[in-house]
Amino acid sequence: MKFVLPGDRIGSSEEFFKGNGVYEEQGELYAAIAGWLVVNDKRVEVKGINRLAELEEGDVVLGKVVDVRQKFALVEIDRKKGVDRDLVRKEVITFIAPNLRDFVGLHDVVKGRVRGNRLLFEDSEMGVLKAICSFCRSEMIFEDDKLKCPVCGNIEKRKISKDYRRGVW
């Protein structure tokens, strides 16, 4: 199944009938919500993502950013704090913030708190634990209040956790 985010083009209204979670604009169909795309006999709908069964409201989790759009990022959850093993079934969870690109980058490792099917970075502990350079994919270092790539010298912005690269979470 394909994962879509609000605004993703799904197809034309000639190819498909519009179902739940889909809107039409000038003959084109777009996802109205984040979720899985389901096509059933030409009827297309977006099924909203459900929170992982293993996760509860307020849980602190560790995950990896697998997609970044303008206002949304997708984080694949690997671990839950207090449970000493990887989650059996990995699930994506959305992270939403204004100026998202100043918050997280693709392939970053992040720590956040579960709220609904979203992840919050609200206090100093939460945020990016390991940032990956968007140019050369090296692990970035944080010094003098700047996040810098030791390989290509690129400087980027993130919402850094106070545990950045400390190996703890």
Ligand SMILES: [Zn+2]
């Ligand atoms: Zn770099």
